Amino acid sequence: FGSSHCGPGGGSPGCMLDVALSCAMARALLCVGSFFLLNAGANPEDFERTWAEPECPVDCLCVAGGSEVEECPLDCQIEDGTDHALAMLQMRALRGSQQIGGALQHNPEQPQDANSSVPFCGLAAIRSAENDWDSMELAAAAKATGLGRLWHYNWQASTDVQADGAEYVPMIKYPGQVDLPPAGANGVGGVVLGWNEPDNGGQAGRDPKVMNDPESLAGQWVEDMQIARALGYTEFVAPAIANDVCWMDFFLKACERTPDCTGLITYLAFHRYQPKCASYSASPDNMYWRDDLSYLLSWQRLMDKYNQRGFKIKGFVMDEVGCLTSDYTSTAPADEQMQYMSQFFKQTIVEAKLGNATVRRRIRDTPYIMPRGPDAHSVNASSNSTITYQPGMCRAVDGGPQAGNDTIRAMESLHSVAWFSVDGGRGYLGGEVGKPGLNPLGKLYTETCRLVHNQGTHQGPSSSQQESDQSHDPDEDEPTRQEPEPHNESENSMASHEDSEKPRGPDIFVPPQQHRDQLQTANSSVPF
Numbered sequence: 001f002g003s004s005h006c007g008p009g010g011g012s013p014g015c016m017l018d019v020a021l022s023c024a025m026a027r028a029l030l031c032v033g034s035f036f037l038l039n040a041g042a043n044p045e046d047f048e049r050t051w052a053e054p055e056c057p058v059d060c061l062c063v064a065g066g067s068e069v070e071e072c073p074l075d076c077q078i079e080d081g082t083d084h085a086l087a088m089l090q091m092r093a094l095r096g097s098q099q100i101g102g103a104l105q106h107n108p109e110q111p112q113d114a115n116s117s118v119p120f121c122g123l124a125a126i127r128s129a130e131n132d133w134d135s136m137e138l139a140a141a142a143k144a145t146g147l148g149r150l151w152h153y154n155w156q157a158s159t160d161v162q163a164d165g166a167e168y169v170p171m172i173k174y175p176g177q178v179d180l181p182p183a184g185a186n187g188v189g190g191v192v193l194g195w196n197e198p199d200n201g202g203q204a205g206r207d208p209k210v211m212n213d214p215e216s217l218a219g220q221w222v223e224d225m226q227i228a229r230a231l232g233y234t235e236f237v238a239p240a241i242a243n244d245v246c247w248m249d250f251f252l253k254a255c256e257r258t259p260d261c262t263g264l265i266t267y268l269a270f271h272r273y274q275p276k277c278a279s280y281s282a283s284p285d286n287m288y289w290r291d292d293l294s295y296l297l298s299w300q301r302l303m304d305k306y307n308q309r310g311f312k313i314k315g316f317v318m319d320e321v322g323c324l325t326s327d328y329t330s331t332a333p334a335d336e337q338m339q340y341m342s343q344f345f346k347q348t349i350v351e352a353k354l355g356n357a358t359v360r361r362r363i364r365d366t367p368y369i370m371p372r373g374p375d376a377h378s379v380n381a382s383s384n385s386t387i388t389y390q391p392g393m394c395r396a397v398d399g400g401p402q403a404g405n406d407t408i409r410a411m412e413s414l415h416s417v418a419w420f421s422v423d424g425g426r427g428y429l430g431g432e433v434g435k436p437g438l439n440p441l442g443k444l445y446t447e448t449c450r451l452v453h454n455q456g457t458h459q460g461p462s463s464s465q466q467e468s469d470q471s472h473d474p475d476e477d478e479p480t481r482q483e484p485e486p487h488n489e490s491e492n493s494m495a496s497h498e499d500s501e502k503p504r505g506p507d508i509f510v511p512p513q514q515h516r517d518q519l520q521t522a523n524s525s526v527p528f
Contacts, residue, residue: 117235118151118169118191121449122418123429124320125161126154130424136436139163141429144438144446149453151189153319153418155196162187169193172228174204175220183232190234193319194221194269198251199244199391214251214389218258221251225264237317240269245298246394249376252306262311267415268299271320274344275328277336282343282359284366292344293363293407297399298371300410305375315415321345322420322427331426338441345417346448352411354455364404373397419445 123141127133138161142150147165154161157170157179168186171193172178183190197203198210198217205211225236241248248268255261272295274280276288283289303313323332323340331337351359363369372394378387399406421429421442429442438446 118167118189118317118416119145119149119449120416120452121145121149121445122151122153122169122319122416123421124155124418125152125421125428127161128422128424130433131422131428131430132424132433132436133161133421133428133430134436135161135163137161137430138166140431140437141442141446142166144443145449146453149449150446151416151418153193157181167191171196172224175207175210175217175224178224178227180228180231180233183234190232191237191266192225192228192233192235193237193240193317194225195239197242197271198239199247200242203242204239212389212391214247215254217251218254218261221255222258222261222264226260229264235266236264237267237269237319238265240271240317240319242271244391244394245270245295245302245372246374246376246389247391249302250389252302252311253376256306256309256311265311266314267317268303268313268315269317269319270295270299272318273320273322273324273420274340275324275326275332277323277332277340280336280340280343282348282362284362289344289348290366290368292348293366293369294371294396294399296410296414297369297403297407300406300413301371303413304406315413316410317416317418318414319416319418320420321417331420331423334426334439334441337427338444341419341441341444341448345419346444346451349411349414349417350448350452352408353414353452360408363407366404369399369403369407370396371399371403 123138125131125133125138131137138152142163142165148167150165151167151169152159152161153169153171155171155173157172158181159168162168166187167189169191170180170188172180173196175195175198180192181188183192195204195210198205198214201211210217221239225233228236238248239251248270252265255265272292274288274292280286280288299316303316307313323337324330325332332340348359348363352363374387374393374395374397376387376389379385380387419429420427424430424433427441429438429445431437431439431442
């Protein structure tokens with residue numbers, strides 16, 4: 001629209017008023033035109049495309065100083081110094097998310113927020129000869145837990161097992177092997193799991209460099225997670241440790257000095273398998289319960305250390321948990337799994353998260369809660385240099401007067417748990433083959449999961465709370481909650497199965513030899 005007030009210089013009050021009026025008139029005409037076009041039968045999608053800003057095609061990626069393409073919009077151009085392959089992935093991820101649309105519940109009209117975290121409860125599950133794992137089994141678990149309150153994974157980057165209300169979390173199982181789907185599509189959220197057990201020679205640690213030299217891997221982690229971030233993932237779960245907390249300490253030490261690394265670790269991850277579930281009880285005089293508390297304390301101390309050094313770790317993901325036979329060769333029978341789930345998961349972790357004063361006091365007063373060490377930043381007195389990592393170097397160290405309180409904080413920081421649900425008749429949570437549903441173990445798990453979500457205690461404390469609560473008495477100002485009734489095995493246990501085991505597939509966790517160290521006694525310093 002022309003204006004008599006706008007000369008070559010413009011900027012007069014009259015000119016500014018005319019411009020404002022012109023914009024208002026243009027918007028009004030656009031709205032009126034839209035109304036008549038739509039009522040005349042025009043396709044709304046065509047209309048949106050007509051007025052949308054031009055899309056930046058992947059082929060028109062521009063690099064400052066290089067060959068430029070005139071038709072490429074300025075805001076699509078990639079600045080100088082950006083890696084071309086990474087830029088290509090970013091653009092493809094953006095276009096893919098626009099074309100596919102995210103759908104946590106497989107409904108394209110309800111896109112999922114890729115920034116959301118996974119729920120508290122998950123399933124580590126894969127189809128085997130001993131179970132009937134499929135979409136129907138997942139749907140049964142999701143329904144029992146509550147829609148949107150369950151996640152699952154299969155040690156891979158994709159799955160054909162899907163159900164409404166159950167988020168799938170893909171994994172980059174081995175360093176440098178990234179084949180992820182776009183985040184926010186087909187049941188996938190915004191969380192990606194990192195390498196599986198780099199301290200295990202049968203998993204990611206099959207590469208001796210991965211297993212023996214964690215400080216050399218920070219750069220590879222950045223490369224893998226940058227690709228994930230380019231595909232839309234916003235939360236990055238650190239390599240999941242089988243047993244060796246010290247491996248992670250040295251890895252984070254290297255990550256601290258590697259550009260972009262600290263921002264690519266949202267949660268720490270670890271696994272926990274108990275070989276003495278038949279005699280397990282949530283009691284200070286039970287050495288196996290103390291060992292579990294010590295393991296959790298180790299992770300809390302590690303997170304505290306690195307958050308004080310500039311990381312922003314939100315909490316923990318225990319993405320494999322269950323029972324093993326006493327010789328560490330296979331998963332334990334169902335009745336032992338039930339005992340462990342009841343005593344450790346429900347009556348210890350969940351009750352502590354829910355504020356049960358009796359449980360918290362018991363944890364706080366338990367002796368011999370001993371984290372692992374040494375600290376990766378320790379200095380070798382003889383060489384006056386920081387120590388280097390050696391497999392098997394981790395040993396129990398004195399937990400100090402705050403051990404009990406910090407263990408409670410570890411449970412508060414436990415963001416998510418995934419039960420190892422694979423072997424039918426033992427740790428598997430689903431029904432018998434051909435009978436979809438939940439067995440008694442599955443029912444106990446989903447019932448316990450609902451307790452956490454119903455109380456709204458999914459999230460752990462913020463890093464600032466973690467720092468300020470180190471000397472806080474957990475029993476002060478906390479809600480009163482009655483002690484849970486002891487679990488009745490005779491009413492809820494399933495029939496035991498013979499010890500004979502069928503061979504597992506390559507993606508199923510089998511504890512390695514170094515993972516089978518005997519647990520520490522109350523007065524010993526051997527690994528727990």
